[in-house]
Amino acid sequence: KQEVTQIPAALSVPEGENLVLNCSFTDSAIYNLQWFRQDPGKGLTSLLLIQSSQREQTSGRLNASLDKSSGRSTLYIAASQPGDSATYLCALGSNDYKLSFGAGTTVTVRA
Amino acid sequence: SAVISQKPSRDICQRGTSLTIQCQVDSQVTMMFWYRQQPGQSLTLIATANQGSEATYESGFVIDKFPISRPNLTFSTLTVSNMSPEDSSIYLCSVSVLGGYEQYFGPGTRLTVT
Numbered sequence: 001k002q003e004v005t006q007i008p009a010a011l012s013v014p015e016g017e018n019l020v021l022n023c024s025f026t027d028s029a030i031y032n033l034q035w036f037r038q039d040p041g042k043g044l045t046s047l048l049l050i051q052s053s054q055r056e057q058t059s060g061r062l063n064a065s066l067d068k069s070s071g072r073s074t075l076y077i078a079a080s081q082p083g084d085s086a087t088y089l090c091a092l093g094s095n096d097y098k099l100s101f102g103a104g105t106t107v108t109v110r111a
Numbered sequence: 112s113a114v115i116s117q118k119p120s121r122d123i124c125q126r127g128t129s130l131t132i133q134c135q136v137d138s139q140v141t142m143m144f145w146y147r148q149q150p151g152q153s154l155t156l157i158a159t160a161n162q163g164s165e166a167t168y169e170s171g172f173v174i175d176k177f178p179i180s181r182p183n184l185t186f187s188t189l190t191v192s193n194m195s196p197e198d199s200s201i202y203l204c205s206v207s208v209l210g211g212y213e214q215y216f217g218p219g220t221r222l223t224v225t
Contacts, residue, residue, distance in 0.1 A: 031212065032212050034213065034214065036216070041201075041219075041221065042218060042219065043117075043203055043216045043217055043218040043219040044154075044203070044205075044216040045216075046213060046214065046215060046216075049212070049213045051212075089153065089154070091154075091214075093212055093214075097141075097142045097144070097159075097207050097212060097214070098144070098156055098159070099144075099154075099156065099205075099214060101153040101154045101155075102153060103152070103153045104153055
């Protein structure tokens with residue numbers, strides 16, 4: 001069974017600082033990895049999807065890397081803003097489309 | 112991508128009653144799923160909603176408690192039956208669009224059982 005761990009559980013940074021969020025997983029036989037953002041009491045917003053054959057994906061200030069051999073993914077958010085405050089979830093996808101989620105990292109960006 | 116709506120957005124229900132949650136997608140999708148997010152926790156997959164056939168449930172979830180329907184490619188319902196306070200959660204549906212593995216989530220239904 002895939003185990004997904006996200007460290008740290010919470011992070012507080014001043015505005016403008018770069019964010020580094022970590023996700024580790026136990027089974028390297030993944031199909032893809034997806035990063036989501038969740039605002040309090042809301043649904044999930046898809047940020048980036050990395051296929052198992054890819055090493056990284058970029059979208060604007062966001063960059064996600066994937067290292068299957070070490071079972072790790074990192075989400076970088078450059079020049080953080082108060083609007084980036086949210087919980088960030090990583091999820092490992094299998095070939096039957098099912099997702100295994102980590103517990104998330106709650107980010108607070110202080111103005 | 113896909114635009115997903117859920118009804119109701121929230122509800123407060125009494126113990127022993129049932130609630131049906133609707134999930135509507137703006138385009139035909141291949142896969143639809145139902146997840147549960149208990150307070151302070153991450154998401155857990157309940158079941159895969161199969162179009163025209165019985166849903167496929169994950170370990171720990173049963174059809175009698177969480178009956179699911181999917182009559183077509185854009186709509187699904189999840190019923191939470193004989194509710195108890197432990198069923199208080201956010202329930203989310205998600206979809207994968209044709210030809211892709213990226214998943215999109217609805218806004219969720221916040222259920223409180225008293």
